[in-house]
Amino acid sequence: MTNYILVEKDSFTVLGIGTELKSDYTDYAGINKEKADFWQSIKQDGRLDTLKSIATNDFILAVNEAVNNKMMHYAGVMTESSVPGESRVIQFPKGEYLIVKGEGTTSDELSNKLTGIAFGQVLPEAENFAYVGGPNATVEMGLRNGLVYGEMWIPVVKK
Template sequence: MADYTLERKDSFTVTGIGVELKSDYTDFAGINEEKAAFWQTISEDGKLENLKKLASNDYIFAVNEAVNNKMMHYAGVMTDTSVPEASRVIQFPEGEYLVVKGKAATADELHTTLTGITFGQVLPEAKDFAYVGGPNTTVEMGHQNGLVFGEMWIPVVRK
């Protein structure tokens, strides 16, 4: 099984710019293409850079959340500032989180790899805890030795 930890986290809020994902939730290739296109668009139009300027830390969040029966994906930051173009303020609950660490050549590769490990390996093999929904996120935490490093955070409950 992949390396992971369970960590207790205080509740936190991420302010994000989002997009509805139209692919079926089992179409991982389609979902990944939609996410990559979204990140490319907000990088090119300056929205991601504007969001980063308002952040209270260096973390960039890629959040997945079901909202009104729609699969949503957000680029977000922690901030105390109002973000005019933000489409959602996402509340993460206090509690235990599954944390999977990783590094990759690009932020997109980091998100894809961590999501695959978490949902493809760790959660299916977990015996003592389960993901029961709610927002989940990959967190881009920085760069080191030419690689992007970060973590995936998923709220879980003990079985």
């Protein structure tokens, strides 16, 4: 099984700018294209830089959350501030989190790789914990040796 750890985390909030994903939840290619288009858009129009400017650390979070029966995807940061325009405060619960670490040549590659490992390998094979919903996030933590590195954070419960 892939390397992962379980970590107890305090609750935390993320301020995010989001988009609704319209592809079927099993259409990975469609979902990944929607996410990539969204990230390109917020980089080009300056919304990502605005988020980064109010962040309390250097982490950039790609958050997935079901809201009112819609699949939502957010670019987010940890902050106590707010930004003008459409944004959402996303609450992550206190509790145990599945943490999968990795790296990629781009932010998209990192996110896709961590999501694939977490949801395609670790969670289906897990015998003593399960994901029961709630927001999850890919956390881009920085660059190391020319690669983007980070973690996937998924709240889990003991089975």
